Amino acid sequence: MCRMGADTMSDPAQAALIALLRKRRRRMIGLMSGTSADGLDLALVDVQDSRGGPEFKVRAVETLFYPSAMRKCIHDLMDSAVCEYETLVRMHYRWAEFAAGAVRGFLRTRSIPAHTVDALASHGQTVAHYPVWKPFHGGGSRGTLQIGDPAVLARLSGLPTIGDFRWSDIAAGGTGAPLSGYYHHLMLSRLAKPGIRQLPPAVLNIGGMANISISRGAIPKLTVIAFDTGPGNCLSDTMMRLWGKRSYDRNGNLAARGRVERTTLTKMLHHPYLRRRPPKSCGKEEFGAQFITRLYRNAPKNSAALADRLATANELVACSIAGGQKWLGKIGGVVVTGGGRHNRQLMERIGRQFAPTPLISCDYLGLPGDFIEAIGFALLAHETLAGRAGNLGGATGGAPAILGKLCLPR
Numbered sequence: 219m220c221r222m223g224a225d226t227m228s229d230p231a232q233a234a235l236i237a238l239l240r241k242r243r244r245r246m247i248g249l250m251s252g253t254s255a256d257g258l259d260l261a262l263v264d265v266q267d268s269r270g271g272p273e274f275k276v277r278a279v280e281t282l283f284y285p286s287a288m289r290k291c292i293h294d295l296m297d298s299a300v301c302e303y304e305t306l307v308r309m310h311y312r313w314a315e316f317a318a319g320a321v322r323g324f325l326r327t328r329s330i331p332a333h334t335v336d337a338l339a340s341h342g343q344t345v346a347h348y349p350v351w352k353p354f355h356g357g358g359s360r361g362t363l364q365i366g367d368p369a370v371l372a373r374l375s376g377l378p379t380i381g382d383f384r385w386s387d388i389a390a391g392g393t394g395a396p397l398s399g400y401y402h403h404l405m406l407s408r409l410a411k412p413g414i415r416q417l418p419p420a421v422l423n424i425g426g427m428a429n430i431s432i433s434r435g436a437i438p439k440l441t442v443i444a445f446d447t448g449p450g451n452c453l454s455d456t457m458m459r460l461w462g463k464r465s466y467d468r469n470g471n472l473a474a475r476g477r478v479e480r481t482t483l484t485k486m487l488h489h490p491y492l493r494r495r496p497p498k499s500c501g502k503e504e505f506g507a508q509f510i511t512r513l514y515r516n517a518p519k520n521s522a523a524l525a526d527r528l529a530t531a532n533e534l535v536a537c538s539i540a541g542g543q544k545w546l547g548k549i550g551g552v553v554v555t556g557g558g559r560h561n562r563q564l565m566e567r568i569g570r571q572f573a574p575t576p577l578i579s580c581d582y583l584g585l586p587g588d589f590i591e592a593i594g595f596a597l598l599a600h601e602t603l604a605g606r607a608g609n610l611g612g613a614t615g616g617a618p619a620i621l622g623k624l625c626l627p628r
Contacts, residue, residue, distance in 0.1 A: 231628065238378060239603055242267040244336040245277075247324070247377075248596030249317055250589075251343040251366075253426020253502060254451055254557065255292045256465065257283035258317060260324050261592035262335075265600040271404055271437060272600055278328055279589040282320045288312075293459075295345040295365070296502045306345070306365070313343055313366035318374035337378040339599030339622075341591070342366035347501035349393035361385075362394045372625040380599040380622040387609045392616020395499035396429040399444025399613040401594035403433035405585060406553070417550030419578065422568075423590065424558025426452040427500055428539055432546050433611060442611025443546060445496035448489070448538035449505040451558050453531035456507050461517050461524050470532065470563030476525030478533045482513055486534045496545050497615040532564045540571035555580045555590040598622070 238244075243266040250259045262278040284292065291309060294300050317340060325332055342364030351360045368381025384394035402421040420432040431444035451466065454473065458464045467473055491504050518524040535558075543549075554577050558564055569577050580587040598608040598621055607618035 231626070235378075235626065238336060239605070241336065241603070244600055244603065245334055246596040246599055247321060247335055247338050248589075248592035248594070248599070249321070249338060249340040250592040250595055251313075251341065252557075252591065253296075253344060254455055254466075255284070255289060255296075255343060255426075257281045258320050259589050259592040260320060261586075261589045261596060262324070262328075262330070263593055263596040265597060267604065271407060272597060274404075274593070274597060276586060276589070276593060278324070278330075279586050279592070280324055281588065282323070284316075288316070289465075292343060292345070292365075297507060298346075298503075299508075301345075310365040310367050311370055314340075314368070314370035315374055317366055318371055321375050321377070332376060335377055337380060337599060337603065337624075338371065338375060339595040340366060340368055340371055340379055340381040341383065341595050342368075342381055344501065347395065347499065347503060349388075349395065349499045360388055360393070362388060368623060369625040372627045376627045378627065379625045380602050381625065382623045383595065383598060383608070383621040386619045386621040386623075387614050387616040390609070390616040390619035392609060392614030392619075393497050393499045394614065396423075396431070396444050396446055396613070397598065397609060397621070398423060398429055398591070398594060399431035399433065399442035400608055400610050401597045402431045402444070403440065403442060403611065404597050405590070405594070406433070407436075417548050419551040419553050420546055420549045421553045421555065421580075422539060422577075424450040424535075424539075424554065424556040424561075424564070425591070426450055426455070426502075427505070428535060428556075428558065429499075430539065430542050430546070430552075431613065432549060437610065440611045442613040443496065444611075444613035445542065445545070446499045447542040448492055448500060449531075449535055450556070451561070452502060452505055453510065453534065454528050454561075454564075456510055457524065457527055457531060460507065460510070461527075467528055467561070470528075470561040472521070472525050473528035473532050473561075474525075474563040476522070476527070476529030479526055479530045482527075483530050483533055483537075485513060486530070487537060492538050492541060497613060499614075529563075532561070532567055535564060536567035536571045539568055543572075549575060551576045551578050553578050553580050553583065555585070555587045557588060559587055 372379035428450035608621040
């Protein structure tokens with residue numbers, strides 16, 4: 219817990235902390251920025267404890283896009299070949315400053331008094347992820363790094379902040395990701411119709427990376443399978459930044475004009491990550507610019523050649539997602555979340571891979587699909603403040619752990 223010693227903390231601050239921890243109903247703001255790093259998602263969520271797990275209501279959502287120079291800087295930090303230490307440290311602070319300003323603006327435009335918000339739940343921005351244990355200098359190591367220091371965010375926003383969720387799971391022997399399986403369970407358990415017995419749906423989130431999860435049973439005998447299937451939007455986004463002079467392929471329109479390069483696809487599908495058993499998680503270390511430039515040493519000659527490369531990348535995403543089915547068991551459908559669901563060409567490819575199992579947009583179920591992760595981390599932070607583990611179900615391989623660090627504004 220990032221706070222001053224008890225002997226220097228004022229009595230009102232102590233009382234406020236005790237009251238926050240004892241609450242059964244909390245108003246949280248979840249903050250999320252994914253591997254695509256195009257902007258910061260905010261979700262205002264009211265969470266209340268009840269029998270069978272927390273109930274929640276999403277009150278407001280918003281995305282604040284990064285300025286282009288800041289976005290480029292973040293992407294550079296994800297590339298070990300160009301990352302600089304000073305830039306990393308300064309962006310660790312600047313991201314928190316940006317997020318605090320986003321929170322203040324979010325509340326101001328909706329006329330929501332800050333004192334009605336109990337806490338922030340900040341995932342931060344992942345810039346490095348090494349989940350596989352390796353011998354290291356006489357011991358062992360695995361790790362992850364999300365910039366956006368929660369102590370700075372708490373101080374500048376004036377709100378208690380829970381951050382660094384993934385390190386708690388890593389400390390407990392897990393891979394740190396994906397943590398989505400548990401909050402997907404919390405969400406879908408509230409959407410299930412009582413009295414109807416059917417196969418549970420899987421939840422597929424397509425962000426920069428793609429992850430899939432399924433839960434069976436109930437707490438305390440909950441079982442969760444959740445893992446990163448491989449790349450999501452990151453490959454086509456990187457191709458567009460490298461060669462298309464845009465940040466992404468809107469709706470997959472350019473990819474729809476291309477044809478899959480089967481020889482290259484075969485090489486892609488031999489990536490060792492795709493054959494690894496869960497628990498597992500990945501990042502741009504496996505599927506970033508270096509992965510693309512090893513396959514394509516030269517820029518495409520024209521837009522038709524770029525379209526072929528985009529179509530090939532999307533087919534890899536669809537194949538790698540479908541390949542994860544063997545770890546899930548029988549499923550009743552696939553609920554799709556994340557920005558990738560807007561890519562019609564990609565969704566068509568995924569649909570063909572899963573047929574006849576239906577794909578269901580989470581928007582159809584009443585959940586805002588672009589903000590599921592921001593909502594999810596608000597739910598995880600509520601579990602943290604309640605003193606409950608947020609990585610239940612064994613998806614990451616870690617022992618049950620209370621996730622994150624609580625930092626106070628003073």
